[in-house]
Amino acid sequence: MCRNIKTLFNFAPPATDEEIHASALQFVRKLSGFTKPSQKNQAVFDRAVRDVSRVARDLMDALVTDAQPRDREIEAEKARERAAKRFGQKA
Numbered sequence: 001m002c003r004n005i006k007t008l009f010n011f012a013p014p015a016t017d018e019e020i021h022a023s024a025l026q027f028v029r030k031l032s033g034f035t036k037p038s039q040k041n042q043a044v045f046d047r048a049v050r051d052v053s054r055v056a057r058d059l060m061d062a063l064v065t066d067a068q069p070r071d072r073e074i075e076a077e078k079a080r081e082r083a084a085k086r087f088g089q090k091a
Contacts, residue, residue, distance in 0.1 A: 005030075008060060012069035015060055017053070024052035 005023045008015035028048045029035055037045040 008056075009063050010065050010067060010069050011072055011075070013072075017057065020056045020060065021049070021053050024049050024056055027052055 005026045008019055008023065028045060032041075032045065032048075034041065034045065
């Protein structure tokens with residue numbers, strides 16, 4: 001359920017609003033236990049996703065580091081290598 005929750009800080013280019021929203025959505029889904037809330041819960045669910053997205057964006061904008069930004073392609077390749085090692089090569 002949490003596959004879109006990933007490290008978003010210190011990448012070049014910086015995390016997009018869409019990436020932050022996807023992480024917020026997964027976070028709220030995990031907390032609530034809903035992948036799709038009922039009509040009665042939809043408004044509060046959507047509000048929670050908006051609030052978490054806003055707070056996450058504030059966090060990303062406020063964090064500082066002296067480290068060089070990570071390259072998305074290099075990090076994606078590392079993740080693919082870890083997955084291949086963990087789950088085996090796909091045929």
